[in-house]
Amino acid sequence: MRRIISMLMENEPGALSRVVGLFSQRGYNIETLNVAPTDDPTLSRLTLTTADSDLRIEQLTKQLNKLVDVVKLADLTEGAHIERDMMLIKVRAAGVARHEVKRTTDIFRGQIVDVGPEVYTIQIIGTSEKLDAFVAAMSDVDILEVVRSGVAGISRGEKVLSL
Amino acid sequence: MELLSGGEMIARALEDEGVEYIFGYPGGAVLHIYDALFKDCKVPHILVRHEQAATHAADGYARATGKPGVVLVTSGPGATNAITGIATAYMDSIPMVVLAGQVQSHLIGEDAFQETDTVGISRPIVKHSFMVKRTEDLPIMIKKAFHIAASGRPGPVVIDIPKDLTRPDAKYEYHYPETVKMRSYAPAQRGHTGQIKKAAKLLLAAKRPIIYAGGGVLLGDASEQLTQLAKRLNYPVTKTLMGLGAYPGSDRQCLGMLGMHGFYEANMAMHNSDCILAIGARFDDRVTNTVEKFCPGAKVIHIDIDPASISKIIIADVPIVGPVQPVLTELLAQISLLREKDNSLPDQSALDLWWQQIEEWRAAQGLFTGRRYGESDMIMPQQVIQSLYRATKGDAFITSDVGQHQMFAAQYYPFDKPRRWINSGGLGTMGFGLPAAMGVKLAFPDMDVACVTGEGSIQMNIQELSTCTQYNSAIKIINLRNNNLGMVTQWQDMQYEGRYAMSTYEDSLPDFVKLVEAYGHVGMQVTKLADLDDAMDEAFAMKDKLVFLDVIIDPNEHVYPMHIAPNGSMKDMWLSKNERT
Numbered sequence A: 001m002r003r004i005i006s007m008l009m010e011n012e013p014g015a016l017s018r019v020v021g022l023f024s025q026r027g028y029n030i031e032t033l034n035v036a037p038t039d040d041p042t043l044s045r046l047t048l049t050t051a052d053s054d055l056r057i058e059q060l061t062k063q064l065n066k067l068v069d070v071v072k073l074a075d076l077t078e079g080a081h082i083e084r085d086m087m088l089i090k091v092r093a094a095g096v097a098r099h100e101v102k103r104t105t106d107i108f109r110g111q112i113v114d115v116g117p118e119v120y121t122i123q124i125i126g127t128s129e130k131l132d133a134f135v136a137a138m139s140d141v142d143i144l145e146v147v148r149s150g151v152a153g154i155s156r157g158e159k160v161l162s163l
Numbered sequence B: 001m002e003l004l005s006g007g008e009m010i011a012r013a014l015e016d017e018g019v020e021y022i023f024g025y026p027g028g029a030v031l032h033i034y035d036a037l038f039k040d041c042k043v044p045h046i047l048v049r050h051e052q053a054a055t056h057a058a059d060g061y062a063r064a065t066g067k068p069g070v071v072l073v074t075s076g077p078g079a080t081n082a083i084t085g086i087a088t089a090y091m092d093s094i095p096m097v098v099l100a101g102q103v104q105s106h107l108i109g110e111d112a113f114q115e116t117d118t119v120g121i122s123r124p125i126v127k128h129s130f131m132v133k134r135t136e137d138l139p140i141m142i143k144k145a146f147h148i149a150a151s152g153r154p155g156p157v158v159i160d161i162p163k164d165l166t167r168p169d170a171k172y173e174y175h176y177p178e179t180v181k182m183r184s185y186a187p188a189q190r191g192h193t194g195q196i197k198k199a200a201k202l203l204l205a206a207k208r209p210i211i212y213a214g215g216g217v218l219l220g221d222a223s224e225q226l227t228q229l230a231k232r233l234n235y236p237v238t239k240t241l242m243g244l245g246a247y248p249g250s251d252r253q254c255l256g257m258l259g260m261h262g263f264y265e266a267n268m269a270m271h272n273s274d275c276i277l278a279i280g281a282r283f284d285d286r287v288t289n290t291v292e293k294f295c296p297g298a299k300v301i302h303i304d305i306d307p308a309s310i311s312k313i314i315i316a317d318v319p320i321v322g323p324v325q326p327v328l329t330e331l332l333a334q335i336s337l338l339r340e341k342d343n344s345l346p347d348q349s350a351l352d353l354w355w356q357q358i359e360e361w362r363a364a365q366g367l368f369t370g371r372r373y374g375e376s377d378m379i380m381p382q383q384v385i386q387s388l389y390r391a392t393k394g395d396a397f398i399t400s401d402v403g404q405h406q407m408f409a410a411q412y413y414p415f416d417k418p419r420r421w422i423n424s425g426g427l428g429t430m431g432f433g434l435p436a437a438m439g440v441k442l443a444f445p446d447m448d449v450a451c452v453t454g455e456g457s458i459q460m461n462i463q464e465l466s467t468c469t470q471y472n473s474a475i476k477i478i479n480l481r482n483n484n485l486g487m488v489t490q491w492q493d494m495q496y497e498g499r500y501a502m503s504t505y506e507d508s509l510p511d512f513v514k515l516v517e518a519y520g521h522v523g524m525q526v527t528k529l530a531d532l533d534d535a536m537d538e539a540f541a542m543k544d545k546l547v548f549l550d551v552i553i554d555p556n557e558h559v560y561p562m563h564i565a566p567n568g569s570m571k572d573m574w575l576s577k578n579e580r581t
């Protein structure tokens, strides 16, 4: 099953490589990875998505928890949660396609954030599925570049991942 | 507060930490540190001949004493040479602190002379590592390193120290903290009482129980509690290769080692049991054989300090995360409570039947080993270990290398005390035995320390004979000389129709007796069984000499029992070259 694992990590040199290294070392795949600072400068928040059997995921979370730099960890998929992935996609937008691209972008509630005579750069935010759907909808258009942030996630309601 | 340079801080911190020995080798990046050690440090430094040996010696010291072993190496090749020893310690959860020099901070990343990414290279084989960025952080980092290495599930910790941070002219305030607290590191201090109650119930309801004890019992200093538990219930105990000595090996309730080369009765009892109490053991593939066929009728109670060890291979019915010693103490109390309420527990008649069955298995195992002795007039490796056991009254520290000789030592030297059997179980590192013995001998100078080895393994760190000369390390080296990479040829016999692909040395072996004499030690060769005991006694009578006993043994002997793989279960074993279960 697909999982979103989110953790608070000491903002120390080498911390990220320990987390990432553990995946290859123990034969797991990372599908997306997102790391950024938090409101606390000593901590960074890392969110990753992976897919595996329940048993292997349990082993993975135990191993991650064992890393000295990992302060706290949660499997967001265990409860209600919000997930967001952000995509910047640059497409060839000339002639009739220019109109078509704009319409599809609107349908997906995306924004055109940069305009060139022949290209649009579009920003889409949503679940990974929604982003995939947008890319599929662009199948007739010449896609020049795709950049995605990877999933960031947070639990719904009162539940928080903090110290 | 006192002002110290980085080098001086390291020297002082090691003193303040109560370190007894530093095992190391100098080089450019650590010269400031070495100068500080030379000028003012009470901790003696043992100069090895290869950095791998420094880690194994520190490891041997740690296994025998329970205290972290300390290693000091230079950057680049010094650090890479230490890697095998760090991995060895990691696989067996041995506390170790490795101080590695690094190139100057401003050169890092420039492929400077003797630069390697030590933190990167060692990442998958350390419990944790530190890269020092400021001299002022050295004391707290060293304190943290010792704390992490020795607590929870122990393991090696690397500290990477750029040379400029140890400069003699840059001095800072030194304060060595008494304790450390880390928000991201808090190993369990005790087990969950509810789980322990469940375990007590399950254990007392068992009709065919077995206790499966691993290295964690030794690391957690819980041999006494384990022995109490087994004695109180009259339950059989089997031990892993890493757990030998956790329960007295010569005791009636001990079934010996289990696993790939485990005792027949131990593997049979495991397979047929209805309740396994696993303590500080990790269901290694060298124990379980085919996981899907593992002990089909058994409920599993698993006690371990490391939650990740539990239900990793075999799902535990009752998992208990916690240090083995307090958990066993609480388990004993819970068992007493339950038996106060119902003194018919456990079912004695079932237990009697179980023991009857076990004794039958035990008698059968005796046959298999006994018979093979008659087949050849050469010395059999098992006889060498028995002679070693006799000569040392079963009370020596035995280190071992890796191969057939290791398995024979594990099978035929019943260790009665914890921390006496020192071997590389997880990584299986040839070359471990000799340097490990040096470390043990330093910790226990008045005790007999013997290294059981083979002519293959001993040559992997034979340069340490020189270290032994320098520090008068009066260890005994028992070379089970079969003139081949025995464990390899055994597999080649069994799986490759005896094609000995690169597992023999032709005529290239040195004259070991002359070789050790060249280092200033005593060498003796034994070829006849009739001379074995005398030679062994003579070797151990030379209290202040390193003696190398080169024992020529039957080159064709295999280690049995041996699990049948692939697709075999615990009970499927070869018992000799042509008999199987």
Ligand SMILES: Cc1ncc(C[n+]2csc(CCOP(=O)(O)OP(=O)(O)O)c2C)c(N)n1
Residues within 6 Å of the ligand: B401, B402, B403, B404, B405, B406, B428, B429, B430, B431, B453, B454, B455, B456, B457, B458, B480, B482, B484, B485, B486, B487, B488
């Ligand atoms: C460093 C290392 N390289 C290779 C091996 C694989 N290996 C395991 S046992 C063995 C043979 C050991 O030969 P020897 O030391 O003579 O012991 P014997 O089996 O003959 O008793 C080898 C090559 C290993 N365990 N470690």
Ligand SMILES: [Mg+2]
Residues within 6 Å of the ligand: B403, B454, B455, B456, B480, B481, B482, B483, B484, B485, B486
């Ligand atoms: Mg050999």
